[in-house]
Amino acid sequence: MDMPWNLARETARLAAKPLEGLELPLPDALGLALAAGVQALASQPTCDTSAMDGYAVSGPGPWTIVGRVAAGDAVPEVRLGAGEAFGVATGAPVPDGSDSVIPVELCSVSELSTTGNDLRRGPANPPPGHRDATNLLPGKHIRRRGEDWSAGDELVPAGSLVTPALLGLAAGAGHDSLLVHRRPRAAVIVTGDELLQAGPPRPGRVRDAIGPMLPGLLTGADLLGTTHLRDDPSALVDALISDAADVLVTCGATSVGPADHLRRVLAGLDAEILVSGVACRPGHPMLLAVLPDGRCVVGLPGNPFAALAAVLTLLRPLLDTLSGRTVRPPITAWLGDVNAHPGDTRLIPVTRTGAEAVPVGHDRPGSLWGAALADALAVVPPGHRGGEVELLPF
Structure with missing residues (x-):
């Protein structure tokens, strides 16, 4: 009796375990799944920093400018007192005692001979009717230490796909490498005396449509190669036992006709048949087996659309598990x-x-x-x- 479709897909997800983890440099981890969550190696920001080019101030104005700091400089070894200001660049550390940062375009500086530079809110020559829109709420334009995350926080869980944004996040959190699952290795075996590899079909012979389709469907896997076989059980045995792939994808020979050898071959190899037919249309003769050495065999029907249905039912969930990817909401x-x-x-x-x-x-x-x-x-x-x-x- 054919297995219900939902149960067949879940069986494929549980047929194997995620492959081993590898520590790879950030660029090499792109497209793989995390074998361990990404933890922050330092707080972000690591200190109170300015979110704008302008002046860090303490207390109500006007203020006397007592120093300046640029992005990349160390934290100033001063503490602002009331009525003092410090010139800051975006991303620069602000001195202790800073209440807020006034953007440079919202303030004016006048030269004073005795007390230094005098800082005030608003442009130096305000137009008629100008209203000072600067808001000096406490903490305005200051990013406080650990505001984004603290050292040790998990930022992304294991099983997540490494995207360009994740690489940037990991670098920002202090990582030079990531622990990721390696990509599954897949090999394709196309069987059938009737198949042509080139030219138009003719009576009794059809073009192989499955072989050209499969590479683009092997999401997250490395295709080691495609082998074309006649309907010869001994050749099929040799192909199954000699390949180093984690997943062997056979095309055709899954039914019960005289030229359909896959089930008999798998029985002779002491394979465990996990799925032998699925209650779906098209694709019901699809199968899933595990060889004694742990390698998986996914048998696709010989009809091209039925084969596509089998890929999405059995092969893709299996590859997702092997590559360590988290199951996504449907x-x-x-x-x-x-x-x-x-x-x-x-x-x-x-x-x-x-x-x-x-x-x-x-x-x-x-x-x-x-x-x-x-x-x-x-x-x-x-x-x-x-x-x-x-x-x-x-």
């Missing part, structure tokens, strides 16, 4: 009545318009026409008559 949309099957899950190509999924048609198992026009596959549960459904983006 993407959903409203889908009308699409003639749901009474017992099986249907996977149909759709485009998304706002909150609604619109079927594009052309969804026969042997054709990728509809998928090529679509944004995603909609997961249509048995008996669906309209409502929210999950979308599987390509």
